[in-house]
Amino acid sequence: MRNAVIYPGSFDPVTLGHLQVIRRAARMFDRVIVAVLINSSKNPTFSVSERIDLLQQATEDFENVEIAGFNGLLAAYARERGVTAIVKGLRAVSDFEYEFQMAIANKKLNPDLETIFITADSDLMYLSSSMVREIGSMGGDISHFVPACVHDRIVERLRKK
Numbered sequence: 690m691r692n693a694v695i696y697p698g699s700f701d702p703v704t705l706g707h708l709q710v711i712r713r714a715a716r717m718f719d720r721v722i723v724a725v726l727i728n729s730s731k732n733p734t735f736s737v738s739e740r741i742d743l744l745q746q747a748t749e750d751f752e753n754v755e756i757a758g759f760n761g762l763l764a765a766y767a768r769e770r771g772v773t774a775i776v777k778g779l780r781a782v783s784d785f786e787y788e789f790q791m792a793i794a795n796k797k798l799n800p801d802l803e804t805i806f807i808t809a810d811s812d813l814m815y816l817s818s819s820m821v822r823e824i825g826s827m828g829g830d831i832s833h834f835v836p837a838c839v840h841d842r843i844v845e846r847l848r849k850k
C-alpha cells in the first residue's frame with residue numbers, strides 16, 4: 690500500500706499523546722493504520738477489544754485512520770499489509786535509545802521498512818498510559834491526559850479494576 694503508515698503500540702489506554710501522533714501522521718500520509726499489539730508480555734489492564742474500541746471512538750473523525758490488532762513481529766505485519774513506514778512518538782531523550790534499537794531491528798528484519806519519529810508537543814512530553822492508569826485507578830483527575838470522548842469509559846474501567 691503506497692503512502693500508508695503503521696502506528697504500533699500497546700495503547701493501554703489511548704492518551705492525548707497518542708492522539709496527537711495519529712493526527713499529525715494523518716496529515717502526512719494517505720492512510721494511518723493504528724496497530725494494537727495483541728500478544729504482549731506486558732499483561733495489559735485494558736483488553737485488546739477495549740483498547741481497539743477506545744481508539745476507534747477517539748479517532749472517529751479521521752477518515753484515513755484504521756484501527757487494527759496485530760500479533761507477532763511488527764516487521765512481518767508491515768510486510769503482510771504492504772506498508773513500508775512505521776511512525777513512533779518520541780517524548781523525551783529517554784525514549785530514544787529503546788526506539789532506536791527497535792528501528793534498527795525492524796530494518797534488519799524488513800529492509801524496506803522505514804521508521805519515522807514524531808516529537809511530542811512540550812505539554813504532552815511527560816504523558817504515558819501507565820501514568821493515566823495509576824492516576825485513574827487512584828481516583829485522580831485524568832481529564833487533561835485522555836481524549837474527552839473516551840474519558841468516562843476509561844475512568845469507569847480503571848475504578849472497577
Ligand code: PNS
Pocket residue numbers: 697698699700726761762763764790791792794795
Ligand atoms: O506502546 P508500546 O508498548 O511502547 O509499543 C511497543 C510495540 C508494540 C511497538 C513493540 O513492542 C512491538 O513492535 N512489538 C511487536 C513485536 C516485535 O516486532 N518485536 C521486535 C521489535 S524490535
